[in-house]
Amino acid sequence: MARRARLPLALALVFGLGCSGESSSTEAPGAPAEPPAPVERSPDEVEALEAPPPSVEQTGAPVAALHEQALRTDDAARSAAMLEQACDRAFAPSCVALADRYESGEGVEPDPERAAQLLEQACMDGSTLACDRLGH
Numbered sequence: 001m002a003r004r005a006r007l008p009l010a011l012a013l014v015f016g017l018g019c020s021g022e023s024s025s026t027e028a029p030g031a032p033a034e035p036p037a038p039v040e041r042s043p044d045e046v047e048a049l050e051a052p053p054p055s056v057e058q059t060g061a062p063v064a065a066l067h068e069q070a071l072r073t074d075d076a077a078r079s080a081a082m083l084e085q086a087c088d089r090a091f092a093p094s095c096v097a098l099a100d101r102y103e104s105g106e107g108v109e110p111d112p113e114r115a116a117q118l119l120e121q122a123c124m125d126g127s128t129l130a131c132d133r134l135g136h
Contacts, residue, residue: 099114
């Protein structure tokens with residue numbers, strides 16, 4: 001049984017002390033390790049930061065927040081513009097809400113054709129409500 005206890009200790013010593021290739025006797029116990037030196041680069045080697053391509057669309061939580069803000073805004077025209085932005089980013093609930101605005105004329109000129117287009121877009125984006133309203 002004593003032999004079994006020595007094997008893990010021996011492995012720990014081998015792997016803990018011998019992996020770096022350097023002797024650990026120069027470091028003080030408990031002393032923090034020095035960070036590696038920064039790599040010096042010439043100005044020619046420095047890579048410029050790239051801006052995201054303009055085709056990257058904002059989706060997810062920011063668009064959902066835009067939708068919620070549009071529904072809580074008292075200014076009907078501003079609300080419709082915000083719903084338009086979220087709908088352009090394929091957020092189906094905003095397309096349905098904007099279609100309602102085009103049907104009722106709230107904040108926009110009434111346009112039943114545009115409302116039908118928005119419902120079709122929302123249906124294609126996965127809204128079962130829009131598909132049901134279109135009779136699909």
